Amino acid sequence: MNLLRFFPSRTVAFYMARLFLVRTFGILAGFVLVLMALNLLGESSHILAHPENGDGAVWRYVSLRGPELIAFMMPYSVLLGTLLTFYTMNQNSEVIALKASGMSAHQVLAPLLVASLGVAVVSFAFNDRIVSRASAALDRWQKADYRPVPRDHGDRSNVWVRDGDDLIEVDAITGRGNAAKLSGVTLYDRTGGNLVGLVRAPNGVREGKGWAIAPATRFDVASGKLTQLGRTHIGEGVRPDQFTLATVDADGLSFGGLNEAIHDLSDAGRPTKALEGSLWHKLSGPLSAVLMPLLGAVAAFGLARSGKVYLRAVMGMLLGFAFFVADNFALAMGSLGAYPPFLAAWAPFLLFLLIGEAVLIRSEE
Numbered sequence: 001m002n003l004l005r006f007f008p009s010r011t012v013a014f015y016m017a018r019l020f021l022v023r024t025f026g027i028l029a030g031f032v033l034v035l036m037a038l039n040l041l042g043e044s045s046h047i048l049a050h051p052e053n054g055d056g057a058v059w060r061y062v063s064l065r066g067p068e069l070i071a072f073m074m075p076y077s078v079l080l081g082t083l084l085t086f087y088t089m090n091q092n093s094e095v096i097a098l099k100a101s102g103m104s105a106h107q108v109l110a111p112l113l114v115a116s117l118g119v120a121v122v123s124f125a126f127n128d129r130i131v132s133r134a135s136a137a138l139d140r141w142q143k144a145d146y147r148p149v150p151r152d153h154g155d156r157s158n159v160w161v162r163d164g165d166d167l168i169e170v171d172a173i174t175g176r177g178n179a180a181k182l183s184g185v186t187l188y189d190r191t192g193g194n195l196v197g198l199v200r201a202p203n204g205v206r207e208g209k210g211w212a213i214a215p216a217t218r219f220d221v222a223s224g225k226l227t228q229l230g231r232t233h234i235g236e237g238v239r240p241d242q243f244t245l246a247t248v249d250a251d252g253l254s255f256g257g258l259n260e261a262i263h264d265l266s267d268a269g270r271p272t273k274a275l276e277g278s279l280w281h282k283l284s285g286p287l288s289a290v291l292m293p294l295l296g297a298v299a300a301f302g303l304a305r306s307g308k309v310y311l312r313a314v315m316g317m318l319l320g321f322a323f324f325v326a327d328n329f330a331l332a333m334g335s336l337g338a339y340p341p342f343l344a345a346w347a348p349f350l351l352f353l354l355i356g357e358a359v360l361i362r363s364e365e
Contacts, residue, residue: 012098013111016085020112020293024081024119031073032066039065047146057146064138067131074123078116078289079320082296085112087313105297105360112293123286128254136252160270161242163235165190170204173243178206180240185213187234196221199234210236242267250278258282273341277334280345288323288349294356295319319359323352 040058047057089095098108140149159170171184182204189197197220201213214231241264248261258279262272296316326348334344 013114016089016111017115019088020081020085020115021119023084024077027080027084028070028073028077031077032069035069035073036062036066039069050145050147052148053146061138061146064134064141067126067134068138071123071127071131074119075285075288075292075324076320078119078292079296079317082112082116082293083313083316083320086296086316090312109293109297109360113290116289116293120286120289123289124283127282127286132252132254132257136249139249139252156243159243161235161238162270163187163238165193168235168238170243177240180243181205182211182213182243185211185234187213189218199229199232201232204234206240207233208236210234210238239267248275250275250282255279255282273337274335276341277331277339277344280342281331284345284349285327288327291323291349291352291356292320294360295323295352297356297360319352319355323348326351 040062043061044058047053047061086095095108099105156173159173161168161170167188167190169184169186169188170182173183174181183202185201185204187199188195189199197218199213199216199218201216204211204213206212210233212231212233216229216232218227218229219225220227248258248265250258253261258275262275262279265272265275296319298312298316298319330339330344330348333339334341339347
């Protein structure tokens with residue numbers, strides 16, 4: 001019942017939401033068309049450089065690149081859609097009429113907040129189901145220089161895996177599962193973080209729950225002696241997929257897929273802090289659409305005849321772009337390990353939520 005009272009007029013709520021959504025998706029369509037045209041100017045020559053590629057390859061590039069551009073421009077479009085909606089309503093004195101009817105600033109803003117929450121949900125689903133797959137496919141295609149993508153047989157080189165305190169380095173691994181074969185195996189035997197010995201072997205195969213390597217030698221750090229071990233067993237509990245894990249591209253995985261990859265990399269003893277930040281950002285990124293009406297609300301209030309509506313719109317735009325700068329900066333710091341993953345993804349959102357609320361309260365006063 002209290003929620004219904006927050007929207008004193010259903011007609012006004014639908015009217016404002018419709019204005020906001022039409023402007024947002026109209027701006028988004030314009031941005032995507034312009035950016036796609038610019039992308040094609042730079043990439044079409046590379047795509048058509050191969051005789052086997054024709055118009056179909058260009059349209060394939062459009063279908064794979066388009067979702068990325070939509071996801072990239074969505075928050076900016078929501079910001080500009082908010083500013084254009086409020087600027088128009090203020091110019092037509094519609095906001096003044098709403099406040100004169102007894103509506104607070106939060107009630108005026110409520111329809112856009114609900115509509116932007118819907119945009120955030122749709123954006124998350126679109127990113128998770130479509131953008132991640134398109135990004136992964138485009139990345140593989142570009143690595144193949146727009147030629148047919150070769151099949152991944154799981155071969156990897158220069159792989160590191162943690163086994164308790166010990167580290168296992170493999171120059172190359174071929175095959176998958178129990179048929180996997182290791183080449184150039186080095187075991188760094190550590191106790192309490194200190195290196196006590198090196199075990200090396202040119203070959204290794206799966207044996208039981210571990211790996212049999214031969215012919216192995218052991219170098220003892222304390223005594224400096226080299227011992228011939230012959231065939232020996234290492235890596236008890238180290239799975240074959242821990243060696244064949246590829247480099248994880250966070251943009252090319254869904255939320256669930258990235259979460260699973262982080263667990264696998266963690267089991268393999270590889271760093272995951274940057275990926276954890278990207279995982280949280282898959283939630284905070286789409287949810288940033290909810291911030292845009294709050295940051296752009298400064299354009300809604302103030303008398304149109306004061307001549308400062310345009311200035312207020314510019315202030316709202318600056319607040320929005322300041323958020324995007326802070327968001328990218330925090331993600332970069334998270335990738336470098338300077339910020340914890342959760343803080344890197346959510347700190348800009350929470351900070352600008354407070355800033356937007358402070359500006360809204362100040363405007364209402």
